[in-house]
Amino acid sequence: MFDKIYVEKELTHSPITENILKRFKSSEVVIIDNYEEVFQKVKKPYLQKRETLNLFVAQKKGALVKEAPDAYGLSGEPHYYFINAYNCIYECNYCYLQGYFHSPDLVFFINHEEITQAIEDTIHRHQEVSDKGIWFHAGEFSDSLALSHLTQDLESYIDVFKRNPRAYLEFRTKSANTRALEDISPLPNVITSFSLSPADKIKDNDLKTPSLNTRLAAIKKLRDKGHPIALHFDPIIYTDDIVESYEEMLELIIETIPLTEVEYISLGVVRFTKDVYKQVKMNYPESEYFYSELITSHDNKVKYPRPMRLWLLGKIKELCLKYGAKKESVYLCMEE
Amino acid sequence: MDLLVFAHRGEAMTFLKELELKSNSQYNDLYQNGDTLLLITKEGPHEVLVKLSYALGLFPNIKRIINLGICGSLNKEIELESIHKPRTIYKENEFKSFQCNSNENKDSVDLITTEKRILTEDDASALKNFATLVDREAHAVAQVAKTFNKTFEVYKLVSDHITDAKFCERIKENAQLYSDKLYDFYDKNIQSSSSKAEQNSELEILRDSDFYFSVSQRRIFNNLYKSLLKKSTINNEQDFTRVLSIEDIKSREEKTPKERTSLLINNMSHALYPFRTKVQDSLNELTSELRTYDCKFKYDKDLDKKSFKFEAYIDSEEKRDLVVRTLKNFSWQRFSQIMDGQIDV
Ligand code: SF4
Numbered sequence: 001m002f003d004k005i006y007v008e009k010e011l012t013h014s015p016i017t018e019n020i021l022k023r024f025k026s027s028e029v030v031i032i033d034n035y036e037e038v039f040q041k042v043k044k045p046y047l048q049k050r051e052t053l054n055l056f057v058a059q060k061k062g063a064l065v066k067e068a069p070d071a072y073g074l075s076g077e078p079h080y081y082f083i084n085a086y087n088c089i090y091e092c093n094y095c096y097l098q099g100y101f102h103s104p105d106l107v108f109f110i111n112h113e114e115i116t117q118a119i120e121d122t123i124h125r126h127q128e129v130s131d132k133g134i135w136f137h138a139g140e141f142s143d144s145l146a147l148s149h150l151t152q153d154l155e156s157y158i159d160v161f162k163r164n165p166r167a168y169l170e171f172r173t174k175s176a177n178t179r180a181l182e183d184i185s186p187l188p189n190v191i192t193s194f195s196l197s198p199a200d201k202i203k204d205n206d207l208k209t210p211s212l213n214t215r216l217a218a219i220k221k222l223r224d225k226g227h228p229i230a231l232h233f234d235p236i237i238y239t240d241d242i243v244e245s246y247e248e249m250l251e252l253i254i255e256t257i258p259l260t261e262v263e264y265i266s267l268g269v270v271r272f273t274k275d276v277y278k279q280v281k282m283n284y285p286e287s288e289y290f291y292s293e294l295i296t297s298h299d300n301k302v303k304y305p306r307p308m309r310l311w312l313l314g315k316i317k318e319l320c321l322k323y324g325a326k327k328e329s330v331y332l333c334m335e336e
Numbered sequence: 337m338d339l340l341v342f343a344h345r346g347e348a349m350t351f352l353k354e355l356e357l358k359s360n361s362q363y364n365d366l367y368q369n370g371d372t373l374l375l376i377t378k379e380g381p382h383e384v385l386v387k388l389s390y391a392l393g394l395f396p397n398i399k400r401i402i403n404l405g406i407c408g409s410l411n412k413e414i415e416l417e418s419i420h421k422p423r424t425i426y427k428e429n430e431f432k433s434f435q436c437n438s439n440e441n442k443d444s445v446d447l448i449t450t451e452k453r454i455l456t457e458d459d460a461s462a463l464k465n466f467a468t469l470v471d472r473e474a475h476a477v478a479q480v481a482k483t484f485n486k487t488f489e490v491y492k493l494v495s496d497h498i499t500d501a502k503f504c505e506r507i508k509e510n511a512q513l514y515s516d517k518l519y520d521f522y523d524k525n526i527q528s529s530s531s532k533a534e535q536n537s538e539l540e541i542l543r544d545s546d547f548y549f550s551v552s553q554r555r556i557f558n559n560l561y562k563s564l565l566k567k568s569t570i571n572n573e574q575d576f577t578r579v580l581s582i583e584d585i586k587s588r589e590e591k592t593p594k595e596r597t598s599l600l601i602n603n604m605s606h607a608l609y610p611f612r613t614k615v616q617d618s619l620n621e622l623t624s625e626l627r628t629y630d631c632k633f634k635y636d637k638d639l640d641k642k643s644f645k646f647e648a649y650i651d652s653e654e655k656r657d658l659v660v661r662t663l664k665n666f667s668w669q670r671f672s673q674i675m676d677g678q679i680d681v
Pocket of ligand 1 (some may be wrong): 087088089090091092094095096097141142143174
């Protein structure tokens with residue numbers, strides 16, 4: 001899987017490093033002082049991840065917790081994300097990571113104690129001035145669960161939220177890798193959210209990710225163990241039969257979990273920054289976006305025209321309600 | 337026009353002979369025969385930057401730059417004398433990298449261009465993090481090609497494994513052999529592809545006298561046609577004729593060929609952008625009355641802004657009153673609903 005594994009000198013004896021190296025015996029191991037000596041030092045083309053993917057085992061320095069942009073989650077409460085990894089093994093053709101880092105190589109930040117401390121400090125600071133909830137998201141720069149059996153970090157993050165029931169943690173994923181989570185007792189404030197799209201869209205665009213059915217099976221496993229579940233229908237991509245295809249998907253979802261049980265459903269329409277769009281064009285020139293109704297909007301984002309975006313959000317919300325979602329549980333990711 | 341770029345005369349000797357290239361009177365390092373040019377830059381990125389830029393200035397018609405030559409390998413498993421088309425080209429101490437233009441037959445090895453010759457294992461170890469092959473020119477060739485907006489390709493023959501101390505002598509001894517091998521490769525794999533002219537499969541309709549395509553209409557038509565082929569169930573010109581109701585358009589005798597072309601282009605964009613068409617239809621319906629009084633109603637062409645421009649030509653008090661009345665009756669609420677996506681799709 002990994003061509004080379006770069007390990008920061010200080011981490012060579014960490015049990016997490018040892019576990020990783022044990023699993024990837026055939027990868028060449030290179031000891032370095034700091035991952036930044038090599039990672040992003042040169043511009044490594046994104047799709048090179050298909051042939052030569054490297055892994056860096058490193059420590060995250062600087063800001064470990066960051067405020068999330070608006071429209072990130074349910075509104076009214078502050079949202080933060082924490083950084084425990086860069087990059088992803090999947091290849092969604094719309095993924096913004098392809099224009100974000102200068103390398104597709106994976107970085108695992110394994111200084112979990114420092115990261116969890118930063119989360120806890122943020123919670124305490126917030127609770128000194130507010131009695132509202134506070135949200136933390138993993139997976140801003142990676143998929144939260146896809147490699148959790150390697151990073152072995154879920155438990156340490158969940159522990160923080162066991163001590164802080166008024167703070168919420170979201171693991172956002174497209175994977176079906178629930179192994180690590182299944183062994184952990186569920187908490188009402190730790191939510192696993194699955195990004196879902198109709199089966200054919202997953203096939204066309206979420207390259208190398210588990211199918212819709214596999215993701216639904218993962219949802220079922222976690223739900224049966226009592227883990228709270230949320231859903232993201234994002235990115236919504238227009239097709240002539242969009243209503244039918246979302247209905248079909250919702251039928252499958254409610255066979256797995258009634259929408260009344262879903263903590264929240266977020267809806268977002270496909271959109272790109274101009275830079276990411278350029279990257280997508282370079283990496284996936286045959287993808288459907290380039291023959292679609294996307295426009296470059298006055299805010300310099302590439303998206304559908306306003307009436308189309310709003311129609312899509314309205315229509316899919318209507319379908320969610322029809323299939324049993326509570327009105328207050330459906331929120332729209334809008335940057336209007 | 338192709339430009340072949342070599343660092344050393346030794347690497348180029350078979351090419352000079354086989355392609356019967358003659359020295360160019362304006363530029364001693366440049367050789368030419370018809371549409372093929374060959375440049376000898378001497379070793380190192382600086383030489384390439386200067387000489388290649390100058391050659392491109394002299395011959396702006398050059399379309400493709402092909403860098404051929406020898407390189408070293410940092411990996412002993414790479415066979416000596418094997419020829420590679422590197423995937424990505426890096427440069428020592430430089431962030432920017434380049435990918436070769438074509439995805440065909442690309443190797444999964446990368447190449448790094450260095451400022452000085454890499455002769456020892458110490459020098460080599462830092463480079464191993466980024467690439468397997470090492471040369472002195474490719475990055476500069478790519479950089480100039482990008483600047484001048486030319487396509488470029490790089491082909492390198494592995495002459496040595498970097499730890500071999502005596503490789504300089506061997507390169508000199510083997511120059512003829514390397515040049516023969518590179519030429520052989522070029523002859524079989526590269527030269528032929530340059531003659532594959534872009535096949536512009538002209539469509540019947542573009543020659544049909546019922547239509548007249550101006551230059552810009554032809555461009556728009558070509559783009560829409562390409563997109564329709566990708567997007568929909570249109571696979572060939574027969575499908576196209578059926579889906580776009582070409583026969584109907586042709587039977588519109590009251591229209592001029594140019595107007596029929598506009599209709600065709602309109603139908604094509606409707607087929608390609610069905611949602612936008614519905615929004616536009618709804619807006620046109622809403623504003624039909626306004627437009628009857630010689631007024632112009634313009635909305636954002638991307639349909640992204642909830643606003644419109646209105647222009648009226650008023651030449652009497654009566655017309656003014658008429659326009660004011662009609663504008664007052666115009667339903668902002670309905671306009672707003674359409675722009676908020678409240679339409680039947
Ligand atoms: S799963 Fe998420 S992070 Fe991974 S490629 Fe897809 S969009 Fe990007």
